[in-house]
Amino acid sequence: MQPTISIPQHWGYPRFALQQRTKDGIILGLYYYPNGTELAEQFGDGWRYVLMPNKNSDELFHFQESQIQPLSPQELFSQIRAEIEFYQSQIAILQQQLFAITGGSTNG
Structure with missing residues (x-):
C-alpha cells in the first residue's frame, strides 16, 4: 500500500518532492508555515525543505522553496549514472569476494 499525505487545499502544492535531487542535495523532508502564524510572520509563509548535501553527510x-535550485535533466542524468556505476563496481567486488570464498563454486 502506498503511503498517502494529505495537504490542505488552501496551502498550495509543494514544488519539490521527497527524495528529489537538487543542486543543494537530496530532499529528506518538508514542512509548511501557514500564513498568519507566528513562524510565517517571522520567517515567511510557505513550504520549507530539509536537504542533506550528500548521502555521507x-x-x-x-531551505525556503524559492532558495532551492533543481538539477537540469543533464545534471540529474549524470548524478544517477555515476551512482549506478559506483554500485555496479561494488557489486563486482562483492561477486569476486563471493567467488573467492566459495572456491569458484556457483551453487553457493
Missing part, C-alpha cells in the same frame, strides 16, 4: 540544511 550528517548535516541537514533548511
Whole structure:
C-alpha cells in the first residue's frame, strides 16, 4: 500500500518532492508555515525543505522553496549514472569476494 499525505487545499502544492535531487542535495523532508502564524510572520509563509548535501553527510540544511535550485535533466542524468556505476563496481567486488570464498563454486 502506498503511503498517502494529505495537504490542505488552501496551502498550495509543494514544488519539490521527497527524495528529489537538487543542486543543494537530496530532499529528506518538508514542512509548511501557514500564513498568519507566528513562524510565517517571522520567517515567511510557505513550504520549507530539509536537504542533506550528500548521502555521507550528517548535516541537514533548511531551505525556503524559492532558495532551492533543481538539477537540469543533464545534471540529474549524470548524478544517477555515476551512482549506478559506483554500485555496479561494488557489486563486482562483492561477486569476486563471493567467488573467492566459495572456491569458484556457483551453487553457493
